[in-house]
Amino acid sequence: MPLKESRTIWHDGALVPWEQATVHVLSHALHYGSSVFEGIRVYKTPDGPMGLRLTDHIKRMYDSAKVYRLIIPYPLETLVAACKLVIRDNDLTEGAYIRPIAFRGYGEMGVAGNPEDPAVCSVAAWEWGSYLGEDGLETGVDVCISSWQRVAPNTVPALAKAGGNYLSSILVTLEARRLGFVEGIALNTSGFVSEGAGENLFLVRDGKIYTPPVAASILAGLTRNTVVELALALGLEVVEQQIPRELLYIADEIFLSGTAAEITPVRSVDRIEVGSGKRGPVTERLQTEFFGLFDGSTRDRWGWLEPMLDATDVRADCPVAV
């Protein structure tokens, strides 16, 4: 699906026209994957557009940068403000996806780059529908176990959301799509279930919810955490444990969670039906709670929704160049 262009992008401290937010072909990140980024969804709510866990996402970006000794030359508040600014400046009040990124830019071509050089930072936002398809949210998607495993511990850090990690995700997704599946699930190098190419995984069996632990080479998804909190608030039991592959074949329900994928049911794994082959009741209940955050039917007792059009004068931090 082609990207739906917006008007402006925040690029190192200023808004620039969309087509001018470009980088040099010798930028370090382009060659070595040395970028860290985030994906944040903005939802339309009765109280105006809200960023779901915006600050938590930006915090994770700083954590990812720390692992790679990448200096983000702005305080966290500036990047949060820049996210609000691109929503406001592009009139994305009906909902959007925000993509902040920090990367090693042009200057040194040695593999390590110069750790003292500050990262280049940008924030873009655009309209983006459901990642695994609108229908998928209701009917569920068909997935396969990938022949590609997730990165092993102490190789490429899975907890950092870094550009280079997505080479693994690309292989998983390409293989899945080539074989006619919507998404691929990767095992870790111990042979246990890790996660989808861009989503965390949950399964339901005998009324309990299971998800792989952080040590299973997953990205610690914020949607994963949101799902866990919503499930606990409903009085459901959530168990973090290593999941053998065959448990997926005999699960009552499976669903994927992620900012892009939201909560997407899985109806088959390797062409084996999950439960009755339809969205299960626990998945549906959690979807109702999750989407209820945006129409007000679920009370946001966690402070996850952050107003995108609040009075903060974001322009003071972010001079406008257009």
Ligand SMILES: Cc1ncc(COP(=O)(O)O)c(C=O)c1O
């Ligand atoms: C590999 C991977 N796992 C899990 C997730 C889900 O993370 P989150 O819920 O924070 O979007 C993502 C998406 O960012 C991802 O790329």
